[in-house]
Amino acid sequence: MKDLGDLKYFLGIEVLRLTSGIILNQRKYILELIAETGLSGAKPDITPLECNTRLTSIEYDHATGAKGDELLSDIFSYQRLVGKLMYATITRLDINFVVQALRQFMQHPKKSHWEAATRVVRYLKNSVGQGVWLKAEPANTLTCWCDSNWAACPNTRRSFTVYAIHFGESLISWKSKKQYTISRSFAEAEYRSMASAVAELTWLVGFY
Structure with missing residues (x-):
């Protein structure tokens, strides 16, 4: 065994130590992603997704002129990009x-999905050094915020569960995921989101 000193960089994650706490970010990883995607000279975006955008699996029908857009010819590039973005969510x-x-369309991506994925990269370019802040202070309280987006998925009409959990002022757990079943009301979707958040809190409390 060899003591390598304080952790500074591990699997694409940079650890910045300050007297007031620790910052975890993926600055180098994101810069490499921007260069690999060919967006080094692109203008940064201020939001990861355009307002009111709903990504769907509906294709453009040349015969009937139905709304939608064509399938992406280079599926591998889309899968690779989304896979790298998934790692950046750490x-x-x-x-x-x-x-x-975006990862719902890994098998049959369309041009609109590729454009949305590259917009995320341009958004990351606007805030490369942003990350998770872990404050160095005594803490013994868990705080949780949870929400749901009822029937937000246009393909399945399923809702989304979203929550964020803080230990003191430090963010330690978060989730944004489509619910497994269809909720028939806004209240039902909210209860499913709260149940998921409470389950995570119960697991975290077990560490005390």
């Missing part, structure tokens, strides 16, 4: 929702 809570939506 320290980037702000892209969790849109990446969760």
